[in-house]
């Protein structure tokens with residue numbers, strides 16, 4: 001067992017974990033934050049995407065011990081004071097989700113994308129989300145959701 | 158109608174989904190829960206001589222290890238839909254296999270441990286003595302002499318031999334035709350891949366001696382029926398099935414699977430400990446059902462003017478190593494019966510062999526049989542066009558069933574007594590041609606060819622059978638479905654004026670909580686926000702058949718409509734009493750009961766609901782409460798249709814196909830929520846495009862699934878695709894009072910052939926007339942370079 005301390009959605013947690021425990025299992029099973037989903041074991045689907053120190057990572061691809069000392073944001077921590085993040089709002093407004101399983105990861109990846117490119121083209125959005133799979137939407141409304149969020153975050157409406 | 162049906166409102170279910178608050182199966186934690194991992198056969202065909210679990214049992218943290226022998230008292234899983242009217246040599250899986258395995262991934266043992274990590278560790282400590290047997294993976298080769306035999310009761314691996322249509326008349330049409338084109342094709346195997354894999358949690362109560370099973374199911378009521386009546390042999394009320402939030406299904410989550418029985422049976426063995434099993438993606442690929450996998454030969458006969466005079470089809474449908482729940486109905490009823498497409502083909506015959514092979518089970522996958530039929534028909538049309546040097550749009554036009562022919566019974570009685578409900582096929586084509594500016598497009602194509610670029614235009618005109626019913630047609634004596642296919646709804650208007658709708662269908666992404674609320678709110682004249690839709694728990698809810706075959710709105714939605722109508726009748730009676738008027742003098746409009754002509758003195762539905770619930774003063778003989786349950790069995794299926802156009806450009810040097818434009822003109826009848834319909838079309842279209850260009854499940858000769866992970870199976874990513882343009886025509890279905898046809902599968906049924914036809918059109922200069930899906934860069938490049946004109 002190894003002791004780690006991580007900040008998740010602004011709250012600090014110190015826990016003993018098995019060295020082999022994946023970060024996504026730590027978040028889901030140890031901390032009980034089940035909004036982050038698991039869709040594969042090959043680091044392809046992106047359902048497990050969270051932010052680590054502000055950057056999108058696939059939490060199934062890291063060990064919990066690697067996260068020691070870092071600050072994580074999961075889907076549960078994205079809205080602030082009950083206000084949805086513009087990306088969450090975009091997914092709702094533009095029907096960017098159906099079954100919703102890819103959605104937490106897709107939203108976190110989109111947040112990261114808009115941090116580095118505030119006004120992406122359609123092509124940049126599509127390439128920016130290539131690490132995240134969605135089986136339901138055909139991506140059409142996901143692109144629109146990200147466009148909506150980009151506009152909103154730049155003060156447009 | 159009121160104001161809610163037809164509105165593109167945002168979904169009611171989304172707030173929990175976009176904030177991470179939804180509870181999918183893997184999110185459920187129960188006190189004392191233990192975790193199961195399944196040992197799966199690494200061989201595609203083998204006898205199990207013995208299994209030694211002792212080492213695994215002694216690993217710290219392991220709670221129990223079980224093999225098939227521990228569950229020998231459970232029956233094999235049932236096959237609930239066998240092909241109608243013929244002999245089916247049904248062989249189905251067991252909770253865990255005992256003597257032999259017929260595909261890689263079949264479960265042979267289970268470890269239950271304090272954590273999934275420990276359970277997985279223990280799997281490596283189980284020793285199975287297998288006697289490996291020879292393997293066959295191809296649907297047609299399995300029937301040839303000398304092929305390995307999978308099941309004693311199925312000589313030559315044939316599970317069923319089914320046919321529809323008129324063979325003699327079709328042969329005659331082929332003999333008399335101006336042109337006959339013969340083509341073989343493969344409709345490749347696909348892996349449904351909902352982003353949430355399957356899972357289940359079983360809880361046995363030693364006190365009540367009953368079970369609760371949480372499961373990722375599209376049809377929890379049906380699961381309860383199949384598990385209790387067929388596998389466990391216990392009364393239905395001894396099992397409660399709950400589908401929590403379900404992350405996509407696409408057909409693969411309709412079926413009863415061994416693991417759902419396993420978690421229940423294991424929980425009982427462990428004295429009632431909750432047992433969770435969650436599928437890994439690898440397991441999902443090898444142990445959950447696949448779709449399609451047809452080997453087909455067909456002949457199409459036509460006159461020189463493009464009129465098609467006959468279609469004769471022979472298909473070998475791969476069903477896998479054992480039969481899944483409704484496997485038999487997919488390549489028969491849902492395939493052969495649709496081979497007239499949108500056309501007035503005068504002669505049709507189809508013969509289907511369903512065969513066992515050493516591969517994973519094949520069952521319904523989005524569209525289920527209908528994409529296979531539409532693909533074949535639309536390829537046939539293009540082959541005729543190419544042969545006669547006619548415009549493919551024109552060949553479609555001359556063969557369409559005209560609007561005045563509805564209701565239309567396809568020739569040779571291939572629809573077995575049913576008739577297409579309504580259609581305006583040319584209208585959808587005309588709209589599509591106009592939207593893509595077809596004339597100009599062909600000029601653009603000619604210019605591109607001049608410039609040495611390969612542009613292609615592909616069409617797909619389709620019709621599908623949706624809202625599959627009626628029970629008397631589809632049932633055991635007809636199409637072989639082992640039950641009915643009606644749907645239930647319960648509607649209650651509570652005393653606070655809040656409505657609860659309970660449906661027997663199940664939402665795993667379709668948005669029932671929104672669209673079904675729209676139906677009830679519209680008819681009751683209420684706010685959508687005041688209607689709550691409940692589903693997916695068998696406890697205390699009316700039986701329902703679940704969600705598949707684009708049936709939830711067209712059958713389930715109509716059940717809600719009918720219940721609301723009965724509630725309105727009762728509300729009128731009570732409202733009239735409150736208004737001191739005669740029942741026949743009042744009317745119900747916009748949520749209010751009033752005397753005809755005096756809308757200002759009205760009782761709202763909320764006021765009536767309160768009066769009905771407190772029951773202080775009701776008309777004589779009236780029961781309290783506004784509550785009604787309907788079991789709706791439609792008189793016919795519904796038949797959505799449309800025309801899709803795909804425009805591609807093929808890179809000569811690499812064989813890469815770029816989709817330049819995709820337009821879908823669909824007619825799904827009346828739309829409840831256009832936002833949701835469009836979303837269904839987008840997703841459906843992309844699944845079909847994925848079959849056309851990228852996806853394919855590949856087994857090697859040893860029966861190993863080579864495309865066994867998301868690294869190896871080409872699920873489309875965002876940048877593979879353009880925006881999907883959608884438009885529609887609206888021909889209400891006369892089958893139901895809401896005019897709904899259904900929208901869940903339309904996109905998938907239409908799109909694979911649109912892109913394939915486009916690529917073949919682009920490659921026409923090389924004399925290429927057909928390529929089998931998926932049209933990967935390599936395949937296209939090879940086709941160009943092995944054609945006479947392609948060698949440079």
Ligand code: FES
Nearest residue numbers: 039040045046060
């Ligand atoms: S779970 Fe699929 S990438 Fe992490």
Ligand code: FES
Nearest residue numbers: 098102134135136
């Ligand atoms: S919404 Fe279902 S996988 Fe994306």
